[in-house]
Amino acid sequence: MIISERGVHSLIFEVVRSFDAGFYECIASNCAGKSKFTLQLHVLAQECKRPPYFIEKPAAIRAFEGETIKMECLVPAKPRPEILLKKNNEMLNYNNDKIRLLQDTSDKISIFIHNVRKPDDGWYTISAINEAGIASCHVRLEVASLVKTQMSNTKQIKVTPNVGSFSVFGRKGLNMQEVSSLETYQHQPPYPGLLESEEL
Structure with missing residues (x-):
């Protein structure tokens, strides 16, 4: 008083x-x-406010072009925070055909990026904001391009001639020099270091 x-x-x-x-x-x-x-x-109870903080943060993500990736984090706060998404410090719009954000009552936040492409590669920043404060985390997304390889339908077959199964004749009859060279070739293995089995 x-x-x-x-x-x-x-x-x-x-x-x-x-x-x-x-x-x-x-x-x-x-x-x-x-x-x-x-x-x-009358005494009105004041709402207990708690700034957001990240209990779980998303890990780095690697994906191929055309895939759908998901970033998950757990951010408790009171009141419920507003979520902002940036890529390389540029603000992104979500809840469209490309990016979807889901926020449930258990403080879990899931961000889906559909049909990722090479330009989607970079650093992403997830920020949670309410009246009591702000918290942010960063995650790296690496997008790799798919390399298409075409397999040829034709196969190249190497045939080693068996010299003992035929003779070499020239216009003037048997060419002894060619036979001599063929006999020398016959005693050499078709592949260096490869021994032929007697059973074959």
Whole structure:
């Protein structure tokens, strides 16, 4: 209770609590009589605010072009935070055909990027904001291009001639020099270091 120089009486609650709510009666009296009045005090409970913070952060992601990737994180906060998404410090719009964001009541946030392409490669920043504060995390996305290889339908077959199965004739009859060179070739294995089996 404070009384000013002008005679004003003040009842002050420095820190009001919920149990301070109720009816109060003020009575002033002297030898000439008394006067009183009653008032009701309402105390509204203040919402407990908690800034967002990341319990779980998404890991680095590697994907091929055309795939759908998912970034997951767990961000508790009160009140529920607003989510911002950036790529290389540029703001991105989500909940479209390319990027979808899901936020459930368990504080889990899932970000889907459909049909990723090489330009989607880069650093992504996920930020959670509410009245109590802000928290951010970063995740790297690497997108690799698919290399298409065409297999040829034709196969190249190497045939090693068996010199002993035919003779070499020239226009003038048997060419002994060619036979000599063929005999030398016959005693050499078709592949260096490869021994032929007698059973074959």
